[in-house]
Amino acid sequence: MKENSDMENSLLCHDRVVSLSRCADKNDADLLPNTGYRKESSEAACLNMMRCLSTTLSPESVLVQFELEMKRHFPICNVSFRNSKHILTNQRGVPGIFSMEIELIDDEHIYGCLMLEFEWVLSPVKKRLVNQLTQMLTFPLKNAVAFQEMKQLALTxxxxxxxxxxxxxxxxxxxxxxxxxxxxxxxxxxxxxxxxxxxxxxxxxxxxxxxxxxxxxxxxxxxxxxxxxxxxxxxxxxxxxxxxxxxxxxxxxxxxxxxxxxxxxxxxxxxxxxxxxxxxxxxxxxxxxxxxxxxxxxxxxxxxxx
Ligand SMILES: Nc1nc2c(ncn2[C@@H]2O[C@H](COP(=O)(O)OP(=O)(O)OP(=O)(O)O)[C@@H](O)[C@H]2O)c(=O)[nH]1
CATH class of the missing domain: 3.30.70.270 (Reverse transcriptase/Diguanylate cyclase domain)
Structure with a gap:
């Protein structure tokens, strides 16, 4: 399998997606020399993502946390979510050169769609990781939206x-x-x-x-x-x-x-x-x-x- 230390690429390593995430700890055992990046398995990335997304009940904050977490791995520009009732967006007016539209699937129903824009074209391996990480968003986002709707009902x-x-x-x-x-x-x-x-x-x-x-x-x-x-x-x-x-x-x-x-x-x-x-x-x-x-x-x- 090919493995290199190019920060832009996720790596397919022993049949597992491995991404590169930014790392501040210079003593980290997995730190790649002279890069400030560490290797992280997709399982670890998903676990991290789940942990960070489960801490909030505001849909906007879920999306912001998702974006921050994605930024550890990808040069992401814009994230927006829409379904029949909601549109959440952090659009900053700087369009990415590569975009992906990913359906968030819940119990075999499409709950909504996430639009991601990146600064660079993604390799197939990276796309796989994006898909994997994006699916992590479905449950916390659905939960947060339901919570917000209930809150709205209680106040209206x-x-x-x-x-x-x-x-x-x-x-x-x-x-x-x-x-x-x-x-x-x-x-x-x-x-x-x-x-x-x-x-x-x-x-x-x-x-x-x-x-x-x-x-x-x-x-x-x-x-x-x-x-x-x-x-x-x-x-x-x-x-x-x-x-x-x-x-x-x-x-x-x-x-x-x-x-x-x-x-x-x-x-x-x-x-x-x-x-x-x-x-x-x-x-x-x-x-x-x-x-x-x-x-x-x-x-x-x-x-x-x-
Ligand atoms: N249709 C309807 N009636 C309501 C609702 N909520 C309260 N009411 C009625 O509003 C009426 C209020 O009566 P009161 O408090 O005596 O007020 P009022 O008839 O305007 O008398 P004053 O305030 O003294 O002028 C009651 O008959 C309630 O049943 C509602 O959601 N829908």
Whole structure:
């Protein structure tokens, strides 16, 4: 069998694929003289790959770890994965001169396809090793994608598609941490929105119509929010918006925009839908409870004042 110390080549050595991986340890027994590379059997490479891929549950991180691990063996440029639901890519805009498309097979079904671009043309032996290492990706990637989907479900309201109460509480904690670390003066606001007399819709038109009205209201709310305002379904006919930009009159402006959008939406108008909105701005020392309580009191005052 042919064996040389050319770093670009994997070697077919005693019928086993042997790749060259970068090695920082100068005393490594398998270090090839004056190269900084060591020989590694494909079994060892696969084991390494499996070990490194099993440590994360984020699909993007799985792909990045895969890429890093592949880089030990191959001059790789771009890695991307796609299946019917997902496209993950680390495309850097520098195309490789040689590409391979490898199907990831799971229980005899094709789970997705991995596109790899390399800086150099690969020898047949190297292609074999790429295939072998790529198949290692199937299970961790599938696992990570399933985990992400479950996480997404747990944080999303299934009727309206808006982030749910759990999401709202997470977002609040994140905002509070961010604003606290930037010091006093950085504020954000909370809007609480409650549909007026919504029970009447269910009682008069049925639960399905009630669902449609809630979805329609959520769409209107979404359309009024921008990058600095995020809407949530808090529960039932109650919604919240976190406004994470400074500006004292922002909550007021957003409330007016939402009320106008509701009044101009024919689907909501036909059911006589109105909403009450109360808001409060974050003050240093506030908890979610105190901020929520102030916004809720403001909402009650608006209702009592009518
Ligand atoms: N269709 C539908 N109804 C829901 C859903 N979640 C909660 N509800 C109903 O929403 C209604 C909320 O009633 P209330 O809390 O009294 O609110 P309201 O009728 O708007 O009264 P005010 O807030 O005082 O104006 C209840 O009848 C719930 O059954 C849902 O997902 N779909």
């Amino acid at each position: 309201d299934s009727l309206t598609g808006l982030p749910n109460r759990n999401s709202f509480e997470n977002a609040f904690q994140q905002l509070m941490a961010r604003y606290q670390s930037k010091g006093i003066g950085k504020r954000f606001s909370l809007l609480i929105l409650d549909l007026d007399d919504f029970k009447r819709i269910n009682d008069k038109h049925g639960h399905q119509t009630g669902d449609l009205v809630l979805s329609c209201f959520a769409d209107v709310l979404r359309s009024c929010c921008n990058k600095t305002a995020e809407a949530f379904r808090f529960g039932g006919d109650e919604f919240t918006v976190l406004v994470h930009a400074e500006g004292e009159d922002l909550p007021h402006l957003l409330s007016s925009r939402i009320r106008l959008a509701v009044a101009n939406n024919s689907s909501l108008v036909q059911y006589g839908i109105n909403c009450s909105i109360g808001y409060s701005s974050y003050q240093p020392g506030d908890s979610l409870y105190s901020l929520f309580e102030r916004a809720d009191n403001a909402l009650l005052q608006i209702r009592e004042g009518r």
